[in-house]
Amino acid sequence: MRTTLRTIKLLLVLVCATSLSGSAQEAGESDAAKAVRVLEGDRVKAQSRNDNHVLDLMFDNALVYIESGKLVTKGDYLLRVKSPKPQTPQIVPEAMTVRTLENTAIVVGTYRETDVKDGKSSSKRWRFVDTWVKKKGIWMLVAAAAVPLSK
Amino acid sequence: MRTHIFVALLACVGTLAGPVPGDADSDAETKILAMQHMWGQAYVSKDPKALERILDDAFVNVDSDGILQTKAEVVAEVNTSSAVQFLTESMVVHLHGNAAIVTGVFEIKGVDRGKPYAQRERFVDTWLYKNGQWVSIAGLVTRVGQ
Numbered sequence: 383m384r385t386t387l388r389t390i391k392l393l394l395v396l397v398c399a400t401s402l403s404g405s406a407q408e409a410g411e412s413d414a415a416k417a418v419r420v421l422e423g424d425r426v427k428a429q430s431r432n433d434n435h436v437l438d439l440m441f442d443n444a445l446v447y448i449e450s451g452k453l454v455t456k457g458d459y460l461l462r463v464k465s466p467k468p469q470t471p472q473i474v475p476e477a478m479t480v481r482t483l484e485n486t487a488i489v490v491g492t493y494r495e496t497d498v499k500d501g502k503s504s505s506k507r508w509r510f511v512d513t514w515v516k517k518k519g520i521w522m523l524v525a526a527a528a529v530p531l532s533k
Numbered sequence: 534m535r536t537h538i539f540v541a542l543l544a545c546v547g548t549l550a551g552p553v554p555g556d557a558d559s560d561a562e563t564k565i566l567a568m569q570h571m572w573g574q575a576y577v578s579k580d581p582k583a584l585e586r587i588l589d590d591a592f593v594n595v596d597s598d599g600i601l602q603t604k605a606e607v608v609a610e611v612n613t614s615s616a617v618q619f620l621t622e623s624m625v626v627h628l629h630g631n632a633a634i635v636t637g638v639f640e641i642k643g644v645d646r647g648k649p650y651a652q653r654e655r656f657v658d659t660w661l662y663k664n665g666q667w668v669s670i671a672g673l674v675t676r677v678g679q
Binding site for chain 1: 589591593595596597598599600601625627629630631632634636654655657659661663670671672673674675676677
């Protein structure tokens with residue numbers, strides 16, 4: 383019962399995020415683009431908390447995720463979030479552009495990933511492309527991919 | 534002559550793609566996969582016109598070095614392509630209403646400054662059914678195992 387209530391609350395949060403404009407907005411963006419931008423921020427937060435329940439609600443069941451040249455399914459991804467490494471890399475989003483075309487949104491941006499291995503900190507910048515599709519009034523992440531920046 | 538036939542073929546693929554509602558998913562998948570193949574062949578035949586039709590004007594691509602490219606930049610790349618073979622494998626289409634996600638791996642072989650090369654890359658492309666035809670609106674390429 384508690385789980386059901388929590389799920390409903392999370393769904394409400396997601397629905398609100400898709401319909402209301404968030405705090406991190408870009409001037410001139412459509413409401414849809416603003417909503418997707420908020421969701422991108424929520425996704426990073428959920429990831430940093432290893433909250434795969436929120437991610438489960440955001441990710442379409444057919445999500446394809448490409449990371450370091452490997453294809454990862456939604457199930458694989460959530461399993462990894464559920465059992466994180468002792469030190470989860472820190473993700474800091476940088477610039478991001480959101481473009482909506484009908485019920486599809488393309489997000490292109492960069493982020494910095496900082497990892498600590500054997501007491502040494504290293505950081506890498508990535509460029510990503512995310513695709514969101516609005517299904518039954520809710521934006522769902524259907525594809526996500528990132529490439530390390532060579533410079 | 535071959536270019537004209539190729540462009541005519543592309544025109545057919547583009548205009549015969551019926552509206553999504555009522556259109557069998559497999560039919561849409563077949564059309565998108567055909568366009569994916571044409572995309573690759575455009576690099577071998579150095580045919581920028583083929584890409585002009587496949588890519589939406591607002592198309593954006595991220596290449597395997599993380600460089601962001603516009604449609605114009607990708608089309609220009611075709612003109613200077615040194616590819617002699619472009620093979621695709623493991624292509625899968627995921628339909629989401631009037632959008633589609635295609636993932637796959639391509640192997641490109643060519644000769645650059647007298648040296649032969651072969652490159653395997655994984656890609657993800659986003660397609661949109663727009664104005665009666667499928668067009669690609671975004672892509673990302675990453676080296677396999679990168």
